[in-house]
Amino acid sequence: MNKPVKQQQNQKQGKKPRTAITPTREEDFAEWYQQVVKATDMAETSPTRGCMIIKPYGWAIWEKCQEVFDKWLKDYGVQNASFPLLIPMSFFSREAEHVDGFAKECAVVTHHRLESDGKGGLQPAENAKLEEPYVVRPTSETIIGDAMSRWVQSYRDLPLQLNQWAQVMRWEMRTRLFLRTAEFFWHEGHNAFEDHEGADNDCRHVMGLYEKFFTEYLAFDGFVGVKTPEETFPGANKTYAFEAMMQDGKALQAATTHDLGTTFAKTFNITYQGRDEKEHLCHTTSWAFSTRTIGGLIMMHADDDGMIMPPRIAPQQIIILPVTKDDNAQAVEEFCEKIADDLKAKGFRVKLDNRDMRTPDKMWDAVKKGVPIRVEVGGREMEAGQLTYVRRDIGRDSKTTLKVDEFTNQAESILDDIHDTMLERTRKFRDDNTHDVANVADIEAFYKAGKIGFVRADVSILEDSALEKVMGEYALTARNMPNADNGEKVLIAKAY
Amino acid sequence: MNKPVKQQQNQKQGKKPRTAITPTREEDFAEWYQQVVKATDMAETSPTRGCMIIKPYGWAIWEKCQEVFDKWLKDYGVQNASFPLLIPMSFFSREAEHVDGFAKECAVVTHHRLESDGKGGLQPAENAKLEEPYVVRPTSETIIGDAMSRWVQSYRDLPLQLNQWAQVMRWEMRTRLFLRTAEFFWHEGHNAFEDHEGADNDCRHVMGLYEKFFTEYLAFDGFVGVKTPEETFPGANKTYAFEAMMQDGKALQAATTHDLGTTFAKTFNITYQGRDEKEHLCHTTSWAFSTRTIGGLIMMHADDDGMIMPPRIAPQQIIILPVTKDDNAQAVEEFCEKIADDLKAKGFRVKLDNRDMRTPDKMWDAVKKGVPIRVEVGGREMEAGQLTYVRRDIGRDSKTTLKVDEFTNQAESILDDIHDTMLERTRKFRDDNTHDVANVADIEAFYKAGKIGFVRADVSILEDSALEKVMGEYALTARNMPNADNGEKVLIAKAY
Known part of the structure; x- marks a missing residue:
């Protein structure tokens, strides 16, 4: 495990290490994880069993993931659409392996009205019981397969490449924020091709996009490979998976692509008239990555002082802390505002933290949230036209004072270097273990x-x-x- | 109503008008609407009662709305987050007016597992009945109010400005695509302020954003005003609404902002310690616009030949049709590709329609889908370095032949003029009626x-x-x- 900032410092001085997160990873990895989520203010549990509230700092990461990956999917030819949240229960009976696999533990909608229970509360109205219950989608192969059977007529309609950014729900008994929750967010791609070659190429291509995204944006690497038959997606011929290694040595499946062969085409009658004028079954695929990945980000990158955010998806790439005294507060804040504006104009995501709080508290807040670069500016720096910055991935040893212009010119390469360092660290950890x-x-x-x-x-x-x-x-x-x-x-x- | 393209032409020639959409608006407005949705390929009904599938061409409009409006909200200081889809039933009992208003007709989740029914089908498992049912959110004032009570402690935490882009569900008995469906998409803002002034300013400011968005992007105007007490949102003190006029003279409520006063703050205990060190109730607001607006777009802008898409949110702003003969097909297509690439490089959303179809069929497809500018290029145009374009809002009378460079330089102002013309048309229609x-x-x-x-x-x-x-x-x-x-x-x- 990477040594945390404070531990590095204290060990130099021979002191017992103190850390911003208690317990440490070594003491209790599972509890450390929960404490990092809390300290970063990314998510919290909700009154709805097993479901989380994703708070602004956590949601901003997911939005950034969507922004980048959505563009790649569109460049590849995928079109976004939206399919119903509720799926008729009978759809799940149609693909036996699929329902056995995972569709049984799910939220079932049985009524469409509430009525007074006569005691000041409410109850589902008996006369509003649905003839056929609905299931909150655990995944959408069935309802999208049904639509594909209407949309695909001829080989001219193929390939059909669809995607939706949506939530799904699987009734998990033991939940952990991001990693395993009843409701989670993902994108799900569902595609139809003329033949096996088209489907397999699609699975490989999209797995390549995942690998590129994880390495180039989330700064982690893993292992790409084919699942064993026992671990293959229920109903699929072949599942490709990206497996990442967490700091406790456990695997997290970060993304999958599934070659569904003709399984769902048979069940949902997805056929096309081929170039030979005969009727053929489509070969379909599906693929996804989800908000679980944010849990993986934490377990791969964070240390005992909190999160270390990969710069390219960090909600805040640079945080600026004015260190003021009574007689220079306004001048220093204006100086900092100008730095922030210049950096924003260059496209960086910058936060000026001018909250009414003690500087050490702000400093530790930035450390715990994992902001890649922390800039501190006091009266002396201001007078010299300088600033001091610290890299979150290295800690105090990276403390550097630069002219403001030098910093704004170097900021991109510093962020790139942080990214490369983080990626290299996860690769080394993976290979070492x-x-x-x-x-x-x-x-x-x-x-x-x-x-x-x-x-x-x-x-x-x-x-x-x-x-x-x-x-x-x-x-x-x-x-x-x-x-x-x-x-x-x-x-x-x-x-x- | 605007006369459709064909009608204008045919009337000049004294023929009985024929239109691409049957029936016409005058013959049967409701059925005309459904036929336009179908002809544009924006959405279709689904096997889930009352829920629609939003197809790529329809979803692209919503994505464009999100892209523009989300940025405005962020500039205003709003942070996005994500709250659970399922809300404990008891939350609705807590705000009586709210539940009476609209929360009773909703999808109720009562079980968390399916089991075999012994006849080859599935059924909700009796031993997996939830102690407390959940409701698929019809709106989120309750669950977000509950979170706010934890998140707000001091006046320093205010204003708290939150938003989520999400779907909601209201069990409608009579549904129509986009206009009234059980599941629909919206953004919902939920905000807390120190006092009434803060809340009221918020309601007015965001209503101003809606008005700006509708006029500047969706090319329609309406009436902004305060709802009468009977029509005020259940639980609110005051509701501001934007009411637009459809071509049949009916109103469509396109957006609302609600000053909730201290109603939800009392119910969910959203309090803060003020500057006076005393405990105060927050004043909260909520506001939204939804995919209903896409229905409104159709009923305001479309004619008897199909949709007319406002250029700034049109999924395709310019469509290029190569008109080829056997001996020049490749050359014309390459010429068209170059035009498309040049326009794309300038930031326009361009589609080159090189499908293997008859040119008149492609032309009518573009008309029905309402692409603002249709470009046609045949061998003669290619040889002269020219193209011919037609504006969808005017029809054949706007047919113009230009040098390719002239067109690419003028494209932005042509699109702006289409926007202005459409906006003016809806204003005139509103005022005339x-x-x-x-x-x-x-x-x-x-x-x-x-x-x-x-x-x-x-x-x-x-x-x-x-x-x-x-x-x-x-x-x-x-x-x-x-x-x-x-x-x-x-x-x-x-x-x-």
Whole structure:
């Protein structure tokens, strides 16, 4: 794990480390995670069981993700649309594997009216019971498949590439903010092609976009690979997944693309008249990434002082703190405002923190929220036309004083360097904690010793009858079979 | 009503008019509306009762609305967030007026699991019945009010300005695409202020943004005014509304802002410690506009040949049709591609329609979809470095041939002129069809004669006991009391 800012400082001075987040990652990773979410003010639990409120600082990250990725999807030819939130229950009966897979734990709408319960409260009205219940969508293959069957007539209508940015709902029993909530947000792409080649190319292409987005914007890398049959999306022929490694060594599935073959085309009658004038089944795909990724961002990048926000999706890239005395407050604030305006004019996302609070409190707020660059300006800096900045990813060791112009000219390259450093860190962590193993005994020994990370084995290990017991004992799952190894290796890990 | 393109042409030639949409507005306005939605491919009904599928061409309009208006809200200081889709039923019991107003007809979630019904189908599982049902939000005053009570402590936390882009659900018995559907999309702003002045200023400011947005982007005007007490939002002190006039003379409420006073602050305990160190109730507001507005766009701008899309939110501003022969197809298409690329580089939303279809079919498709400028290029134009364009708002009479460079340089001003012409048309229609009346007898006479439009009377007419009967007979409602008249006048009309 990256050492937190304070720990680095204090260790130099031989003191016992103190951190902004309690407990630390080493003390209690799960509780540390919750405390980081709280300290960053990204989200909180709500009165609705299992559902979260995503607060402005958290939602801004998701908006930024949408902005970037949506453009890429449109450039690729995808069109956005909107399909109903509620799906008729009978649609789920039609694809048995699909409903067994995950559609059963869901929110079921059974009535369409409330009435007084005669005791000052309300109750669902008996005479407003629906003939057929509806399910709040856990995913939309069924209702979009039904629409595709109407929209696709001829090969000229293909490929049909659709996407929606929406929430879905899965009734989770144990929930954790961002990582596992009943309601979460995602984009879901649903596409129809003439043949297997079109569908498979689509799955690979979009997985490439995810990989590009995660590395270039979210500053993390992972493993791209094909899911084992047991872990394949219910109803799919093949699932490609991006598996990222959290700082506790567990895997987080950050995005998936599914080659659905003709499964949903058969169920929902998605056919087209081909160039040969005969009727054919479409090959369909679906793919998604979700607000779970924000949980992953935290578990990959944050340290014991709070979040470290990847610069390209950070809601605030630069925060400016005026450090004022009674006799120079106005002048320093105006000086800071000018710096902020100049940076904004250059396209940076800047916040001037002129709240009526103590400077150390503002400083720690910026640290906990993970703002990539913190600028401090006091009277002395102002008089010299200078500012002092600190990089969140490095901490006090990066403290630098520059002329204001020098800083505004260098800001982009500093942010780029922060991005590169963060990405490199996650890559190193991933590689340092991915261990090649030869057999099931090696796997058992690895996790028995309390080690963290992924183990990588030949795929033939999946056929070893001893594997299941060890996987069960250590709560392991096969994550994917990385492309880089032509599918001959399989990654096994604990997972979120 | 504006005469449709074909009608203008044919009348000149003395023929019986033929139109791209059947029936015409005069023949059957309601059915004409449905046929325009169908012809433009903006939306369709879904297997979910009362819910629509918004297709790519319709969703693109909503995305454009979001893009523009979201930026304005952020500039004003509003922060986006996301609150749960499902609201505990008991929250609605807490604000009696609110629940009586509209929260009873809603989708009620009562179970969290499906199980096999033993007959190949599914049913809600009895052992997964929720202790407290949830309601799919019909609006979010309650759940956001509850959050505000936690988030607001001191006057330093005010104003708190929140917004979410979301869908809401109200179980409508009679639905029409965009205008009245069970699920619809909107943005909902929820805000807390120290005092009445702050809340009222907010309501007026945001109503000003709506007015600006409708006139500057959607090319329509209406009447801004205060709702009568009967028409005020349930739980609000005061509602400001923007009422637009459709081509059949009916009103469509296009946006509202609500001064909620301390009603929700009392119910949800939204209090703050003031500058006087005493505890005070917040004054809250809420405001919204929704995808209903897209229905309004159609009913205000479309004609008997289909939609006329306001240029600034048109998904496609310019469509280019190559008119090819066997011997020049490739050259003409390349020439058109270059024009399209040049226009795209200048920031226009351009579509090159090179589908394998007959040119007249493409032409009529562009007319029905209401693309503001249609460009046609054949071999002769190509050889002369020219193109021919037609404005959708005027039709064939606007047919002009220009050098390609001249067109690309003028495109922006042509689009602006289309916008201005459309806006002026809706203003003229509104003014021509707003009639001042002196008493209830005048109102009765007006609607009895089958006239269309709004009537405007002194507000004192609301106290005339004869009014109610006439309003009931002609399905009239008081729309609002326009600000321009200092609230001394009231507008009465049929409404959507």
